[in-house]
Amino acid sequence: MLAAVTAIDIRRHFAPFIIVIPTYNRRFPMKNLELETTLAQQDWNDRARKNALHYICSERKDWDLESFFKSGEADYDSLAAPFLSKLGFATEAMSMIEVGCGVGRVTRSFARRFASVTALDVSEEMLGRGRGLHKDFHNIVWTKGDGKTFSGVESRSMHFAFSYLVLQHIPSKELVLGYVREMMRVLKPGGAFCFQFNSCTYPTMNWKGRLLWRLVDESVEADRSSWVRNGGRKIASVIGVDGLAAGRTWRGAVLDPREVLETVWESGGLVHRIRDWGAPRTWCLGIKDEL
Ligand SMILES: C[S@@+](CC[C@H](N)C(=O)[O-])C[C@H]1O[C@@H](n2cnc3c(N)ncnc32)[C@H](O)[C@@H]1O
Numbered sequence: 001m002l003a004a005v006t007a008i009d010i011r012r013h014f015a016p017f018i019i020v021i022p023t024y025n026r027r028f029p030m031k032n033l034e035l036e037t038t039l040a041q042q043d044w045n046d047r048a049r050k051n052a053l054h055y056i057c058s059e060r061k062d063w064d065l066e067s068f069f070k071s072g073e074a075d076y077d078s079l080a081a082p083f084l085s086k087l088g089f090a091t092e093a094m095s096m097i098e099v100g101c102g103v104g105r106v107t108r109s110f111a112r113r114f115a116s117v118t119a120l121d122v123s124e125e126m127l128g129r130g131r132g133l134h135k136d137f138h139n140i141v142w143t144k145g146d147g148k149t150f151s152g153v154e155s156r157s158m159h160f161a162f163s164y165l166v167l168q169h170i171p172s173k174e175l176v177l178g179y180v181r182e183m184m185r186v187l188k189p190g191g192a193f194c195f196q197f198n199s200c201t202y203p204t205m206n207w208k209g210r211l212l213w214r215l216v217d218e219s220v221e222a223d224r225s226s227w228v229r230n231g232g233r234k235i236a237s238v239i240g241v242d243g244l245a246a247g248r249t250w251r252g253a254v255l256d257p258r259e260v261l262e263t264v265w266e267s268g269g270l271v272h273r274i275r276d277w278g279a280p281r282t283w284c285l286g287i288k289d290e291l
Contacts, residue, residue, distance in 0.1 A: 036175065038147075040147055040170070040171065041122050044249070045126075053065075056103065057165075065133070072104075072107075087192055091114045091159075094159035095159055096110055096158055096161065097161050099163035100120070100164075102130065103133055116139045150183075150185070158186045158187050158188060159192070161187055161195065163196065164196050170253060176252070177255075177263045183269075189288055193284070193285070196282065198254050199256060199257045204280060232246070233246070269286050271284060271286040
């Protein structure tokens, strides 16, 4: 008994310093959705303050605004436009919701084509920057989400729902599937959805990278108190890795596409296509049933 208590205390209080607690997350899966969403808000606010553009699109550290928004337009062209035109949507008279809009990288491309855009995000820091960068766009409604629902967004009010580079960061499967249900709820019958999630079934790093990130993730996640999380992040920076790109709010839940399909169907959606099954960027496209 004493040994067990001592082990737990060591984990809780010294985790960032001893770092190796490889089974922590599996043995103590976090089920407190309230806490998960609070941590997501804090972490995304921290990322926005440090370098919003980089944490939105982490392939570059030094984005200039022009190339950043060009990348958003390119994503609109390749990810949303073909589906919208296949459906024959006259977007200029339509409303849409972007889930996890960040500072509006793709939002502005939607705002140029849709009558109104609800730009939802969990981070007020991201939303504040987004508002500031889009003062001339009067059809964007910047909306602070609670991290679990799209409360405040009316049911059956949207023609289109889109989400990219967001669900892959959400810490638990329950929350991701809850978001899928919410997308179906807010869509009008006949409305369309196009969202990306992570269903990766293979390692995306070599063993050294995996080990290093595992240690950093574990030290950040060992305890929910901010001093342990910040301690883990400081240690990460000492060993030359970015502690803000660690933990469950960065490396979120990996889903089996079958669970996503089931959730869409149960909530009244009809899936047209799942693209890149088993990859980090899996897409689910379809429409809400007319019934
Ligand atoms: C990597 S950025 C992508 C932003 C945008 N989708 C883009 O492609 O430019 C992820 C965004 O998702 C937001 N986010 C993370 N968890 C969220 C949640 N549970 N609900 C809503 N937004 C969330 C973050 O605040 C951040 O702005």
